[in-house]
Amino acid sequence: MSKPTPLSGFPEFLPSQRIVEQEVIDRLRTVFELHGFAGIETRAAEPMAELLRKGEIDKEVYVVRRLHAEPGSAADDVSGDSGSRDTLGLHYDLTVPFARYVLENSGKLDFPFRRYQIQKAWRGERPQEGRFREFTQADIDIVGAGELAFHYDVEVATVMVTALSRLTELQIPPMRLQVNNRKLLEGFYLGLGANDPHAVMRVVDKLDKVPADVIARMLQTDAGLDADQAATCLALAAISSPDAGFVARVRALGVEHDLLETGLAELTAVMTALAELDAPNVTVTADLRIARGLDYYTGTVFETQMSGFEHLGSICSGGRYDALADDGRNVYPGVGISLGVSRILVPLLTRGRLEASRSVPSAVLVAVVSDETRDVSEAVARALRTRGIATEVAPAASRYGKQIRFAQRRGIPFVWFPPAATDSSDDAAAPGEHQVRDIRSGDQVAADVGSWAPPDADLRPTVTAHP
Amino acid sequence: MSKPTPLSGFPEFLPSQRIVEQEVIDRLRTVFELHGFAGIETRAAEPMAELLRKGEIDKEVYVVRRLHAEPGSAADDVSGDSGSRDTLGLHYDLTVPFARYVLENSGKLDFPFRRYQIQKAWRGERPQEGRFREFTQADIDIVGAGELAFHYDVEVATVMVTALSRLTELQIPPMRLQVNNRKLLEGFYLGLGANDPHAVMRVVDKLDKVPADVIARMLQTDAGLDADQAATCLALAAISSPDAGFVARVRALGVEHDLLETGLAELTAVMTALAELDAPNVTVTADLRIARGLDYYTGTVFETQMSGFEHLGSICSGGRYDALADDGRNVYPGVGISLGVSRILVPLLTRGRLEASRSVPSAVLVAVVSDETRDVSEAVARALRTRGIATEVAPAASRYGKQIRFAQRRGIPFVWFPPAATDSSDDAAAPGEHQVRDIRSGDQVAADVGSWAPPDADLRPTVTAHP
Numbered sequence: 008m009s010k011p012t013p014l015s016g017f018p019e020f021l022p023s024q025r026i027v028e029q030e031v032i033d034r035l036r037t038v039f040e041l042h043g044f045a046g047i048e049t050r051a052a053e054p055m056a057e058l059l060r061k062g063e064i065d066k067e068v069y070v071v072r073r074l075h076a077e078p079g080s081a082a083d084d085v086s087g088d089s090g091s092r093d094t095l096g097l098h099y100d101l102t103v104p105f106a107r108y109v110l111e112n113s114g115k116l117d118f119p120f121r122r123y124q125i126q127k128a129w130r131g132e133r134p135q136e137g138r139f140r141e142f143t144q145a146d147i148d149i150v151g152a153g154e155l156a157f158h159y160d161v162e163v164a165t166v167m168v169t170a171l172s173r174l175t176e177l178q179i180p181p182m183r184l185q186v187n188n189r190k191l192l193e194g195f196y197l198g199l200g201a202n203d204p205h206a207v208m209r210v211v212d213k214l215d216k217v218p219a220d221v222i223a224r225m226l227q228t229d230a231g232l233d234a235d236q237a238a239t240c241l242a243l244a245a246i247s248s249p250d251a252g253f254v255a256r257v258r259a260l261g262v263e264h265d266l267l268e269t270g271l272a273e274l275t276a277v278m279t280a281l282a283e284l285d286a287p288n289v290t291v292t293a294d295l296r297i298a299r300g301l302d303y304y305t306g307t308v309f310e311t312q313m314s315g316f317e318h319l320g321s322i323c324s325g326g327r328y329d330a331l332a333d334d335g336r337n338v339y340p341g342v343g344i345s346l347g348v349s350r351i352l353v354p355l356l357t358r359g360r361l362e363a364s365r366s367v368p369s370a371v372l373v374a375v376v377s378d379e380t381r382d383v384s385e386a387v388a389r390a391l392r393t394r395g396i397a398t399e400v401a402p403a404a405s406r407y408g409k410q411i412r413f414a415q416r417r418g419i420p421f422v423w424f425p426p427a428a429t430d431s432s433d434d435a436a437a438p439g440e441h442q443v444r445d446i447r448s449g450d451q452v453a454a455d456v457g458s459w460a461p462p463d464a465d466l467r468p469t470v471t472a473h474p
Numbered sequence: 475m476s477k478p479t480p481l482s483g484f485p486e487f488l489p490s491q492r493i494v495e496q497e498v499i500d501r502l503r504t505v506f507e508l509h510g511f512a513g514i515e516t517r518a519a520e521p522m523a524e525l526l527r528k529g530e531i532d533k534e535v536y537v538v539r540r541l542h543a544e545p546g547s548a549a550d551d552v553s554g555d556s557g558s559r560d561t562l563g564l565h566y567d568l569t570v571p572f573a574r575y576v577l578e579n580s581g582k583l584d585f586p587f588r589r590y591q592i593q594k595a596w597r598g599e600r601p602q603e604g605r606f607r608e609f610t611q612a613d614i615d616i617v618g619a620g621e622l623a624f625h626y627d628v629e630v631a632t633v634m635v636t637a638l639s640r641l642t643e644l645q646i647p648p649m650r651l652q653v654n655n656r657k658l659l660e661g662f663y664l665g666l667g668a669n670d671p672h673a674v675m676r677v678v679d680k681l682d683k684v685p686a687d688v689i690a691r692m693l694q695t696d697a698g699l700d701a702d703q704a705a706t707c708l709a710l711a712a713i714s715s716p717d718a719g720f721v722a723r724v725r726a727l728g729v730e731h732d733l734l735e736t737g738l739a740e741l742t743a744v745m746t747a748l749a750e751l752d753a754p755n756v757t758v759t760a761d762l763r764i765a766r767g768l769d770y771y772t773g774t775v776f777e778t779q780m781s782g783f784e785h786l787g788s789i790c791s792g793g794r795y796d797a798l799a800d801d802g803r804n805v806y807p808g809v810g811i812s813l814g815v816s817r818i819l820v821p822l823l824t825r826g827r828l829e830a831s832r833s834v835p836s837a838v839l840v841a842v843v844s845d846e847t848r849d850v851s852e853a854v855a856r857a858l859r860t861r862g863i864a865t866e867v868a869p870a871a872s873r874y875g876k877q878i879r880f881a882q883r884r885g886i887p888f889v890w891f892p893p894a895a896t897d898s899s900d901d902a903a904a905p906g907e908h909q910v911r912d913i914r915s916g917d918q919v920a921a922d923v924g925s926w927a928p929p930d931a932d933l934r935p936t937v938t939a940h941p
Binding site for chain 2: 009010011012013014017018019020021022025026029040041042043044045046047048049050051052054055057067068069070071072073074075095096097107108110111112113115116117119121122127129131141156158162334335366367368369381392395396397398399400402403413416417
């Protein structure tokens with residue numbers, strides 16, 4: 008067969024790149040679990056009716072169909088016939104399947120239910136940097152049955168900022184989390200006299216792509232404001248502060264509304280809590296321009312930019328929604344944030360900005376003295392593994408120079424030499440004793456199988472950055 | 475929306491069940507990495523031409539198609555149109571994508587390349603116990619470029635037996651690994667005078683489902699043997715031994731062939747190495763009946779039964795193949811084993827045979843004394859988390875009895891009481907000091923936020939069995 012070529016939009020990693028991704032996922036998992044979030048996975052496929060329910064048809068859903076299914080057969084409940092009520096599609100995010108999971112298992116879950124979910128999702132959109140057809144997301148959400156206290160907004164933000172901070176320790180670029188509150192916006196627009204605050208929000212949300220003077224005109228033509236009201240909305244959107252300083256600047260605009268007060272108090276609470284966190288390399292700002300396009304957000308909203316990679320768009324977004332799901336008996340409000348693992352890592356890894364110190368887990372390669380004494384080398388490896396030291400044995404009793412190069416190519420830092428059974432022309436090992444060589448420095452010392460260990464920094468592959 | 479119902483063949487776990495699955499996957503990963511296997515993931519979708527290349531059309535491949543793709547459009551390279559050369563399907567195992575990955579990246583991988591891969595796969599087959607439409611597999615393979623020494627057969631078997639043994643420590647039922655060697659079988663049949671040893675193998679492979687006397691007749695009608703030869707083949711298939719004892723029993727059948735000798739030596743080497751392993755609860759037998767249906771195996775072959783669940787079929791299978799892939803310049807021989815994580819876990823978890831000690835990672839719930847002092851409880855939680863103790867804070871300052879029940883429902887073993895700010899009618903906490911209660915025993919002691927830790931056994935959820 009001819010050499011296969013990569014599939015556009017379906018990024019894959021080499022082993023050393025996967026080590027970086029695995030380390031990122033491990034760190035996220037550790038932070039989420041330390042905060043009591045339960046990990047779940049949901050199936051990759053959902054009924055198409057569910058996937059399209061929220062009018063998200065522009066998400067370019069992938070339909071799945073059994074190769075041997077009778078087209079349109081009603082007998083096959085997962086036939087993949089896109090005309091059928093029971094057709095399946097691959098999930099395009101982790102929120103829709105989570106909402107379905109909560110409803111399906113509502114009697115078996117304890118609320119408030121906090122879960123994390125790190126899984127792939129699929130979208131048939133045109134591939135471009137930071138946008139893929141297959142990608143990994145890491146979501147956290149806290150969901151209540153009937154009600155969910157506001158302090159969970161603060162908690163979800165705190166957990167994700169902590170997680171982002173742990174990622175920047177890996178030399179992932181600094182992050183800027185932007186926070187806003189939809190109640191603040193809606194209350195402000197209502198206090199200003201807007202008849203349709205959501206129309207105002209939809210226009211202001213375009214500030215990223217459309218010049219301010221055009222927005223000002225659109226606020227008049229599309230959202231029914233007069234010129235003064237439009238200017239005041241733009242003044243609100245221009246407010247950005249690293250702390251609770253935004254409150255005074257909002258009040259200076261002279262608009263009053265109960266919902267605005269609630270929004271100001273909520274955003275202040277989030278900003279105050281985040282300021283207390285020890286999270287270097289993660290900047291938090293209250294940005295009154297942030298609205299999030301999606302209609303289901305009802306309070307706190309988040310977006311995140313990665314420094315130097317702002318063109319990727321937000322790499323971590325979410326917010327408060329009053330109704331994640333509704334089963335007729337209960338409404339399930341929630342708050343959550345979704346981190347784009349692939350959106351962060353694919354650009355960094357393909358540019359060589361991040362690299363693992365080796366392509367294998369092994370800290371030690373045990374050399375083979377002669378093919379007849381391979382079992383001696385295997386016994387050394389077994390002994391090291393019982394003490395948690397990842398170890399492999401050289402493929403064959405070739406010249407030590409060749410065995411050392413085997414380790415070098417993979418970045419394995421240590422080569423272990425069992426005692427030479429007989430005199431050898433190689434002088435790497437003294438007969439009669441085990442020796443271990445740090446092949447980076449060339450230092451070689453006698454070592455005991457039962458007690459030697461590599462320095463902690465060499466036990467597992469590490470991640471290094473190349474700015 | 476109405477309550478959703480599960481999708482047949484797409485098993486999902488509740489949070490406490492997922493804890494068991496995650497523990498299984500963590501243990502597998504630990505063993506694989508200790509042996510130097512690099513973890514990779516491949517994309518979920520492969521070109522249909524690749525998936526169907528080996529005539530595996532009976533695997534019921536799921537075709538994926540963009541909802542908005544023009545049917546048959548050649549312009550869309552991943553249109554999902556099943557008539558197109560570039561149509562995609564979901565992978566039905568991890569071997570086909572791995573072979574493609576090796577070819578695609580052959581210039582960037584170091585051979586012999588050892589990898590593990592723990593991922594989902596999809597097959598549109600009829601769901602039944604142990605067979606699913608979406609399932610998780612854990613594969614290990616070692617692949618060479620051009621050649622691969624036999625000792626890797628021994629190594630792959632050793633690693634998987636070690637991994638299985640670590641699973642049985644979780645009270646997963648005992649396992650029986652059955653080993654055979656295709657060279658032994660082929661050499662034996664050739665030495666016996668069979669013209670078509672593969673035809674003999676295919677008939678003998680049916681011994682699971684077809685009575686021996688019928689097999690004896692089929693060997694004559696379908697594989698061209700005479701009655702004596704057929705009887706000798708059945709005598710070979712009846713040989714099973716827990717050690718190298720099979721060699722003498724094979725020799726007693728009086729058949730000679732060079733390939734038989736090679737097979738006997740290889741199987742002896744595998745059996746001898748596995749006998750030396752400290753792997754309680756994993757029995758290893760040389761079973762000369764095992765052939766594995768797939769034609770691509772060329773040497774060592776493995777199957778595994780789980781005690782009490784033999785009706786599931788083999789839960790862990792694999793073997794040696796001389797050509798995993800071939801790019802015209804190199805042939806890539808390999809040896810690998812695939813473990814059915816879902817096949818093992820779904821039956822055990824749905825029957826309640828295995829259970830996690832709690833449904834959340836949290837070891838501690840910090841009670842909230844009053845809604846105004848929630849920050850005191852949050853500070854306790856932060857301090858515990860910095861020392862690796864998974865902690866959550868109670869939802870509200872309700873009565874302590876209610877807060878304790880919140881922990882009980884989730885199986886959280888400890889409740890932490892911050893000092894009561896004022897006199898309280900609840901007597902759980904003495905004013906002025908932090909206390910922590912083991913809610914299983916009711917024991918409550920004063921505790922210091924900076925030094926208290928739960929017993930190691932309570933730090934993380936544990937897995938218990940209910941036979």
